[in-house]
Amino acid sequence: MEEEFLLVSEDGSPRAVAAAVLQHASSEDGDPDPETPGGNLEKEFAQEQVEISTRPCADLPSLLEEVRAGRWRADSSAQHAGARIAALATSPKDVEPTVVVNRRAQDIAEEFAQTARDQLTCGCHVHVSVDDDEEGVRVVDHLRRWNPVLLALSTNSPFWRGDDSGYQSFRSQVWGRWPTAGATAPFGDAATYRSTVRSLVESGTILDTGMIYFDARLSAHYPTVEVRVADVCLDPEDAVLLGALVRGLADTAVERGDEGLPPQPRAEEVRVAGWRAARSGLTGDLVSPTTGRPVAAGTAVDELVRHVTPALERNGDLTWVREHLEALLRRGNGAQQQRRWRQEGADDAELARRAVRATLG
Incomplete structure (x- = not known):
């Protein structure tokens, strides 16, 4: 991580x-x-x-x-x-x-x-190991519909340039200005992934492969998939929760793939779901990862947890994830906490002091 x-x-x-x-x-x-x-x-x-x-x-x-x-x-x-x-x-x-x-x-x-x-802007990147690039691409493709829910859980950037942005994650909006950032179409296999990356570099628009900023990508340095969609989490336990869910999704991708799920959504649909997650986080509706329709944030989170429950059970993570997810939803994520501190009268100095304390757990 x-x-x-x-x-x-x-x-x-x-x-x-x-x-x-x-x-x-x-x-x-x-x-x-x-x-x-x-x-x-x-x-x-x-x-x-x-x-x-x-x-x-x-x-x-x-x-x-x-x-x-x-x-x-x-x-x-x-x-x-x-x-x-x-x-x-x-x-x-x-x-x-x-x-x-x-x-x-x-x-x-x-x-x-x-x-x-x-x-x-500050993000959180979770690396999960894979056996090879073919397995990695299966994980990258499988993650597409679930990445907006991971973003919603982690949202922690409501303020921008001294003002309230109106978003729960304005970082994702700023980050999305890079030419390669955000959701991708399904790649299908490692050869297609590599040829896509090669074409983007050869376009002359980006400097090198280090500027491949997909929401999830094959790591250039490690035998991992790197999931880059999340804001940095204010609470250290929220960061670990994110890691547990990413590993659960990766294991599910390898073990079951998209079994029981509708066809892969188009990139346009994933981008809309990502924007919705950035705008409202856990405080309003999200786009359901399975139906593409608006649902309460808690419902979308439940869909994700149900989807990865077998993997979480095998990893021994299920009880921990349920307990800490309940704590996060009760307490609120970083964006909710920052706004609450502002409502309580915290100025910039006090907000920073509270953020430092939360950061260190």
Whole structure:
């Protein structure tokens, strides 16, 4: 699991101190082990943010421990640079992001102009292992109809440029401006996936395969499918819940495929469902993953859980998922909590303080 965080000051303003944070983390942790992915603090596109990744885990308690430990390590290094980390998918306070000092990042900033200048956004990326690219494409295709529900569960970006955006996830709207971002048509097999990626790169519109920003993609570095649709989660347990559901969907894709489901929806239908999830999150209707009709958010979530229940049972995750899903729905996700804090009178500084506390669990 990879999580991106804002670096914030006491008054809630994002601070461009990523270089100092990473330097401290490197002095504390030493060089990363090239044989073991994850566990490191890394740069992101803007100097006002950092990314932490967990090591591979096979059970939810281990993943939760990794997520919490990673957040604490990142915050410790941030404090040495006069900042804190906050799991907010967009900044509640207006800010002009500072692109990191990196040739590729600078090239992206020049080529993509305002789209790149707006990209101070924080997501959560879940990697799940697959045997090969053929299995990976089956997982990517299977995820399509369910990705909007994963987004709805994770929504955590209601504010943009100092105002309430009216969306539960405005990050997804900003992120969707990249030319390759969002939902795709079904690929069917690995050859079609690879030829599609090759065509996008050869179009000259994107710099390289690192700019393939599909909601779910084959990882360029690991034998995994990387699910990129979610906002970073305010609560560490919500992040682990997201991981459990992604693994359940991947297992279901391999074991049963689309058995018992209607035909794959068109890309246009998935995009509409994604927009609906971004707009209302868990506070209104979503598009049903199975019927394509409006249903209450809780109903769409129930559809997902029922679909992956056999896989969750086999993994020993079902009880944990049900308990923590109930807690999330009762408490509200990050977007709901942020709006509630505003209604209680929290200014930018207080909202940032509460977000830091929630981030660290």
